[in-house]
Amino acid sequence: MNEGTPAIIAEGLTKRFQSFTAVDRLDLRIDRGEIIGFIGPNGAGKSTTIRMLCGLLRPSAGRASVAGFDVEHEPESVREHIGYMSQKFSLYGDLTVRENLRFFGGIYRVPRQQFAERMRFAVAMAGLQGREDALVRTLAGGWKQRLALGCAILHRPPILFLDEPTSGVEPEARRRFWDLIHDLAAEGVTILVSTHYMDEAEYCNRIALIDRGRLVAMGTPGELRGHRLGGDLFEIACAPLGAAVQLLSGTPGVVEAAIFGDKLHVVLGAGGTSAADLPRLLTAHGIEARLPRPISPNLEDVFVQLVSGKQEERAAP
Amino acid sequence: MNARRLFALAYKETLQIWRDPRSLAIALLMPLMQMAMLGYGVSLDIKHVPLCVYDQENSQQSRALVDRFVSSGWFSISRTLGRQAAIRDAMDRGECIAALVIPVDFSRQLATTGSASVQAIFDATDVNTTNIALGYAEGAVAQANAQIAAQWAAAHGIKPSLVGQVDLRPSTWFNETLDSRNFIIPGVVAVILALVGAQLTSLTISREWERGTMEQLISTPVTALEVMLGKLIPYFVIGLVDAGFCLVSAVYWFGVPFRGGIGTLFTTTALFIIVVLGIGYLISVRIRSQLGASQIALLVTMLPTTLLSGYTFPIDQMPAPIQALTLVVYPRYYVTILRAIFLKGSGLTDLWVPLLGLTVYAVAIIWLAARAFRKRLD
Ligand SMILES: Nc1ncnc2c1ncn2[C@@H]1O[C@H](COP(=O)(O)OP(=O)(O)OP(=O)(O)O)[C@@H](O)[C@H]1O
Ligand SMILES: [Mg+2]
Numbered sequence: 001m002n003e004g005t006p007a008i009i010a011e012g013l014t015k016r017f018q019s020f021t022a023v024d025r026l027d028l029r030i031d032r033g034e035i036i037g038f039i040g041p042n043g044a045g046k047s048t049t050i051r052m053l054c055g056l057l058r059p060s061a062g063r064a065s066v067a068g069f070d071v072e073h074e075p076e077s078v079r080e081h082i083g084y085m086s087q088k089f090s091l092y093g094d095l096t097v098r099e100n101l102r103f104f105g106g107i108y109r110v111p112r113q114q115f116a117e118r119m120r121f122a123v124a125m126a127g128l129q130g131r132e133d134a135l136v137r138t139l140a141g142g143w144k145q146r147l148a149l150g151c152a153i154l155h156r157p158p159i160l161f162l163d164e165p166t167s168g169v170e171p172e173a174r175r176r177f178w179d180l181i182h183d184l185a186a187e188g189v190t191i192l193v194s195t196h197y198m199d200e201a202e203y204c205n206r207i208a209l210i211d212r213g214r215l216v217a218m219g220t221p222g223e224l225r226g227h228r229l230g231g232d233l234f235e236i237a238c239a240p241l242g243a244a245v246q247l248l249s250g251t252p253g254v255v256e257a258a259i260f261g262d263k264l265h266v267v268l269g270a271g272g273t274s275a276a277d278l279p280r281l282l283t284a285h286g287i288e289a290r291l292p293r294p295i296s297p298n299l300e301d302v303f304v305q306l307v308s309g310k311q312e313e314r315a316a317p
Numbered sequence: 318m319n320a321r322r323l324f325a326l327a328y329k330e331t332l333q334i335w336r337d338p339r340s341l342a343i344a345l346l347m348p349l350m351q352m353a354m355l356g357y358g359v360s361l362d363i364k365h366v367p368l369c370v371y372d373q374e375n376s377q378q379s380r381a382l383v384d385r386f387v388s389s390g391w392f393s394i395s396r397t398l399g400r401q402a403a404i405r406d407a408m409d410r411g412e413c414i415a416a417l418v419i420p421v422d423f424s425r426q427l428a429t430t431g432s433a434s435v436q437a438i439f440d441a442t443d444v445n446t447t448n449i450a451l452g453y454a455e456g457a458v459a460q461a462n463a464q465i466a467a468q469w470a471a472a473h474g475i476k477p478s479l480v481g482q483v484d485l486r487p488s489t490w491f492n493e494t495l496d497s498r499n500f501i502i503p504g505v506v507a508v509i510l511a512l513v514g515a516q517l518t519s520l521t522i523s524r525e526w527e528r529g530t531m532e533q534l535i536s537t538p539v540t541a542l543e544v545m546l547g548k549l550i551p552y553f554v555i556g557l558v559d560a561g562f563c564l565v566s567a568v569y570w571f572g573v574p575f576r577g578g579i580g581t582l583f584t585t586t587a588l589f590i591i592v593v594l595g596i597g598y599l600i601s602v603r604i605r606s607q608l609g610a611s612q613i614a615l616l617v618t619m620l621p622t623t624l625l626s627g628y629t630f631p632i633d634q635m636p637a638p639i640q641a642l643t644l645v646v647y648p649r650y651y652v653t654i655l656r657a658i659f660l661k662g663s664g665l666t667d668l669w670v671p672l673l674g675l676t677v678y679a680v681a682i683i684w685l686a687a688r689a690f691r692k693r694l695d
Contacts, residue, residue, distance in 0.1 A: 054536050056694045075692070079538045090533035094336045095329065106325025107537045 005068050007032045007159050007190035008053060012062030015048050015213075022048045024213035025062065030192065030206075032158070035185045037204030038194035039303065045213040046194040047087050050161050053192070054084050067159055083152035087163040087194075091148055093137030097128050100136055100151060108155035122150030125180060142173025149180060153189075160184065162193040166200065178203050198300040207299070211307045224302050231255045231269040233297050238264055238282055238289035247285055248278075258304045265301055266292070318546075322539055326547025330521065334551060343516050348509050348559045352566055355505040366450045367395040369404060369413040378424040378465075382435065382483065385461040386417060391453035404438060414440040415450050427465065427483070434484045448501075458485045502573045503655035506563040507648050510586070511593045511618040514556050518597030519604075519614035521548045522690070526605040535692040542687055549594050556590035567659070576662030584665065585658070588675050589651040593618065595682035602689040622648040650674040 008030040015023040023045040030036050038046045051057040053066055055075030064071045067081035091100045101119050110118060123129055126146035128139075136144065145165050152160065162181075166174040178200065185191055185205075193204070201207050202221050209217045209224075217224060238244045241259050248257035248264070253272010258265050268275060275292045282289035334340045368386060372379050386392045395413045398404060404416045418436040420426075426433035437454045439447045462483055525531035534544070564582065567573045597614050604610040643649045650671035657663035657671075665672065 051694060056532065056536060056692075058693065058695055076538060076540075079536060082536070084533065084536040086529070086532040086536070088529040088532070090529045090531075092329065092333070092530055093528070094333055099329070099332060103325050103329045104537070106328075107322050107534075107539050109319065109321050 006030055007034070008064070008066050008192065010049075010053070010062065010064040013049065013052060013059055013064050014061040015045070015052055015057060016060040021213050023052065026210075026213075026215050028064075028208065028215070028218075030190060032190050033185055033188045035181060035191045035193065035203070035205045037201050037207045038192065038210060039198070039201050039207055040210035041307065043212075044210045046210055047163050049210070050084075050163050050192065050194060054082060054161055055079060081158055083155070083157040083160045085145075085148050085152050085160075085162045085165050087167070089144055089148065091136050091144070091151060094135065096133050096135055097123065097126075097139075097147060098132040100147065101154065104151040104154050110155055118154055122147070122154060126150050127176075142169045142176070145169055145173075146177060146180065149177070153184065158189060160189055160191045162191065164194050164196065167196060174200070198303070201299050209303055209306055216306045217302075221299055224299060225297060229255065229267045229297055229301065229305055231267040232275075233295055233301060234266045234268060234275050234278070234292040235260070235295045236264045236266060236278060236289060236292040237262070238287055240287065243285070244282060244287050244289070247282070247287070251281065256305050256308065258301075260300065265295075265304075267301075267305065318540065318542055322543050323547050323550075326539070326543060327550045330548050331551045334517075334555070340517060340520065343513055344555045344559065347513050347516075348562055351509045351512065352505065352563055352570075355508060364390055365393040366391060366415055366446070366453065367413040368392040369396045369398050369407045369416040370394055370419075371398040371401060371404065371416065372419045373421040374419055374423045376424045378427060379419045381464075382419065382423075382458075382461050383417065385457045386454070389453065389457055389460070391450075391457065408440045414446060415454065417454075432484060434486050436486045455485060458483055499573050499660055500656070502567045502571050503659050504652045506560070506567060506655060507589070507651045508619070508622045509563055510556065510560055510589060511622045511648055512615070513559055514552065514590055514593030515597035515600070515614040515618040516611055517552050517555065518549065518594045519600045519610040520607050521552070521598065522601035523605055523607045523610040527607055532694065535694075541690040541692060544690055545598060545687055549598060552594050553587075553590060556594060557587065560586045560590065573659055575659055577658030578662075578664060581663070581665050581668070582658055585651065585654045585668070585672065585675065588672075588679050589647075591679045592647050592675065592682055595679070595686045599682065599686045599689055602686070621646040644674075647675065647678045650678070
């Protein structure tokens with residue numbers, strides 16, 4: 001791979017399943033050593049995009065190159081340069097830790113002199129010392145995922161695709177997993193990782209927000225946080241939350257109302273309902289409410305806004 | 318093609334077979350069970366074989382013999398005939414598959430010489446049933462003999478064992494070359510190898526799709542040819558072991574004479590195993606569920622092997638269009654070859670015609686199988 005060329009380029013990348021468009025004219029440009037987070041709701045097209053970039057699905061339109069190789073026409077060259085962890089756990093459950101590592105070491109033709117060392121590294125990384133001979137299906141989620149990562153990087157690929165590597169993994173194990181990702185990035189590995197967890201978005205160098213196959217926004221967490229919400233953000237404690245969201249969504253001046261944990265986040269535009277009006281409005285409809293508190297937006301607020309804004313835009317014409 | 322990757326794949330597959338009870342059962346238990354079941358006849362519990370009786374004498378003793386056939390429950394009299402020629406008609410019409418002819422001097426012979434012959438004729442189109450019916454007939458006659466001997470000995474005051482008795486003269490129609498087990502067992506071996514071989518490989522690719530491991534595997538630089546060979550090599554070894562077991566038990570368990578050469582047997586068997594493994598693999602690539610793949614494999618191996626290979630239904634007894642059809646049915650070549658090696662001691666050069674058929678098949682299947690696997694999800 002040439003030093004100067006981006007690790008991953010996509011131009012108008014599109015995937016259609018029959019008449020359904022799962023990925024719609026996606027443009028990406030990812031540099032070496034970056035950690036890119038793919039964020040988006042279920043069915044947004046994250047996995048489909050990653051599969052196209054790994055040469056597993058043929059693009060319906062557009063093109064993409066990974067490590068300088070075209071994913072459609074040179075998939076084998078692409079595969080020599082990538083590591084991939086699919087969304088579904090995909091090591092061999094009926095093989096032991098050691099046997100899985102041996103298998104992928106053989107498949108990737110890891111030089112024999114280095115194999116023992118890399119296997120030790122992968123086992124240590126997964127925290128599986130002493131359990132080398134355990135059947136993989138007997139391991140808990142976090143260990144499985146770290147082992148899968150270990151298998152995917154045995155051959156030291158310059159580019160890694162991780163499709164929801166931390167889903168279903170407990171928080172402590174998730175943090176450890178992200179430490180590993182940062183260690184790899186520090187060595188110059190380009191990592192594209194998809195996730196459902198908003199807090200994980202903060203760990204990425206840049207975030208690609210995907211919704212219904214479209215790239216809605218892309219930038220550093222800081223850039224995205226600075227994205228104009230179209231009003232001021234308030235937090236308000238109230239109950240029941242569902243009724244409150246329904247009520248406020250139809251109120252003039254409310255740009256956005258969404259549930260965050262046990263509270264409500266409300267974006268108020270200029271010249272409509274004011275923050276001081278909110279408790280009165282809510283209590284008038286039988287909803288208990290405290291005083292609203294102005295807050296600075298976090299990434300999730302931005303995503304909610306971008307994604308729902310998109311929906312309105314589509315529904316309009 | 319890379320030896321390291323090939324080895325990694327073959328080794329992994331071997332471990333998986335070893336740890337999968339279902340694969341192990343198919344590989345090791347199925348040949349044993351099938352050999353016992355098919356070798357001894359699929360339908361051991363046939364009852365009431367339709368029997369035509371042409372009793373020329375119609376004496377008390379001849380009727381007693383007929384009663385022996387009926388009272389056992391093995392035979393039911395479907396018709397009583399008045400002349401020899403009627404037997405042929407009755408069999409043609411399917412009214413009976415066995416006929417008993419008792420000569421006009423039956424009881425006189427028994428009384429004067431202590432022995433008499435009766436003729437039993439079998440419709441041998443279905444070799445299995447014939448063998449069983451033949452066994453029943455012998456059983457019925459043996460029972461009759463015990464009684465006759467006791468009576469005769471009592472009447473003449475000598476030991477029963479010295480008495481000559483009713484002698485069953487069986488003849489088989491429609492399949493004159495029928496040599497009971499010797500003829501069937503080589504076919505049984507072919508059936509078992511086809512069944513086991515295709516069943517095992519039919520699971521190998523679909524298992525990876527079902528468990529989700531395939532997506533990982535095809536994201537690596539492994540080639541389609543490596544996947545195919547890596548998966549087939551362990552099954553090829555298993556196939557050879559199974560073949561060895563079947564062939565050894567054919568000789569030592571069922572007593573089929575082995576007149577040919579081991580080399581010839583090995584070469585042709587290896588070729589046949591390649592064909593059935595290739596077919597199973599092809600199915601596995603196409604059908605992504607294990608259950609579906611194994612059922613299709615059962616269909617495409619058992620149907621042609623049992624019906625059209627000449628294993629039970631002799632090919633030269635089939636209608637001409639069906640005979641032509643058997644030319645494209647791969648097990649027929651192996652069944653023909655096996656019989657020739659076992660019974661006639663044929664070598665590779667004698668067998669060049671079926672060998673060519675099998676080779677063409679093997680090359681075509683492997684060619685198709687090597688091209689079938691795509692490293693794509695769509
Ligand atoms: N092989 C396929 N055939 C038809 N539709 C498909 C296929 N694969 C995916 N889809 C559809 O494409 C859309 C995008 O799916 P994709 O798996 O890429 O989403 P995702 O962003 O990864 O979602 P999740 O977070 O649930 O994993 C979904 O609506 C899905 O149903
Ligand atoms: Mg997904």
